[in-house]
Amino acid sequence: MMLSVETRHAIHPETAKGFDTAALRKNFHVGGIFADGEIRLIYTHYDRMIVGGAVPAGAALTLDQVKECGTASILDRREMVIVNIGGNGTVTADADYAMGKGDMLYLGMGAGKVSFSGEGRFYILSAPAHHTYPSRLIKIDDAAQVKLGAQETSNERTIYQFVHPDVMKSCQLVVGMTKLAKGSIWNTMPAHVHDRRMEAYLYFDLAEGQRVMHLMGEPSETRHLVIANEEGAISPPWSIHSGAGTSSYTFIWAMAGDNVDYKDVEMVSMETLK
Template sequence: MLHVETRHAIDPATARGFDTEALRRNFHLGDLFRDGEIRLVYTHYDRMIVGGAVPKGAALTLDQVKECGTPSILDRREMVIVNIGGTGQVRADDTYTLERGDMLYLGMGAGPVTFEGEGRFYILSAPAHAKHPSRLVRIDEAKKVELGARDTSNERVINQFIHPDVMPSCQLVVGMTQLAPGSVWNTMPAHVHDRRMEAYLYIDLDPTARVFHVMGEPSETRSMVIANEQGVLSPPWSIHCGAGTANYTFIWAMAGDNVDYRDVEMVGMEELR
């Protein structure tokens, strides 16, 4: 079963007037993983698609998505699939077995995508201008960057999977950041990158734990309370950072004008309101 929701782009002036309900309706990703379903959110932020697939004993195939305007979803797109569940299989141009934490890149033209097994599959897709080889990147093959410190409660490891230092892609850049026990802050000091949107998915949270995700213009910040396996759409004009009630993992994904996410505009703590 396929379910597709469309989210239109929101400008910063409009977002300033949102209450909690409107903020969550436009930016919160709260229902991506349902047993036996493929659920997608087609966004008007760089035409990024964010979604989930949970086979739960029966194969699920993702092929035509009306919103893409092509016979099959990967005819003019690339895709990254992250397994956040048990062992699962993905069939496209080949058959791939994904353990928890592995990421699969599928290049443009890889064909319909079938999900099987015990996996819980997080789906990311963006338009592509060239065909790059499909590749399975296991979590122990990701490039690891250690950042932060225990003193500032942000000791973490950034795992770069779909990244120029690891493999080529058209515009998708995807990684996974794991916070150490006792650390709760991510991406602080904050920054913006107006050339790219970003999507966050928070995982490895206990049922009663929450992340307070901060977004908005630096002078007009807003927050949303996020539970396990929920996410956030972060528009290009917005900061994106957060703090949890315990340590957690988050998957970050970007699409847009380039793949060099180091060209950010840092926001000083004194600028935040």
């Protein structure tokens, strides 16, 4: 089994203003994390969030010690959410969990080493934990659903809340999924920031040749990343996070930080954006 870990350090907004495209992508773009027979992680210094991917591709993969975490096993002082964006697969930790596409698994602190098998493509999210909450598999049909937007504004979408205060308890991870209706392309607009939490995005179900223009940066100093299918972005607390696609798509959003209050945000008016 091959495990690789990349470290991303936190970037000050004044520094980010001077980045060219290559520097923006090096620090904030997430790509290449789904590779057959590998586990690839990105360890960020934004609330110590880890994002990554595991693709068994016919041979089981096991995630245990990650040097960057400083513990014997990754879940000794962490919680984790795993999202299956591929075919049927199984995750084994404190129990065996069969996962279909769109299902999310929460693993509490101390759940042990984590193994992946089957045809799944597993998106991994992890953050430090201070308490052990029960592990829980949440099928997409069991997630809380919130419908927002309208066809007239090209942002008709359904928000699926999985690891969320309205569904279950966690230490600091808040994770869900947003599916855009056919013909809608805008997500999270009008934009907002939440200085008390970082966020990570993963875009998928994006057709070949299509892209998402992910907006980031301070409201008065916006930048963008061009993102392909099964790629994403690391969004620092000072940054907006919004975007538009060349077709409809689905994205996973994950937050970690001071609290788990989904509505603790500062809205940014369209007139403010530059």
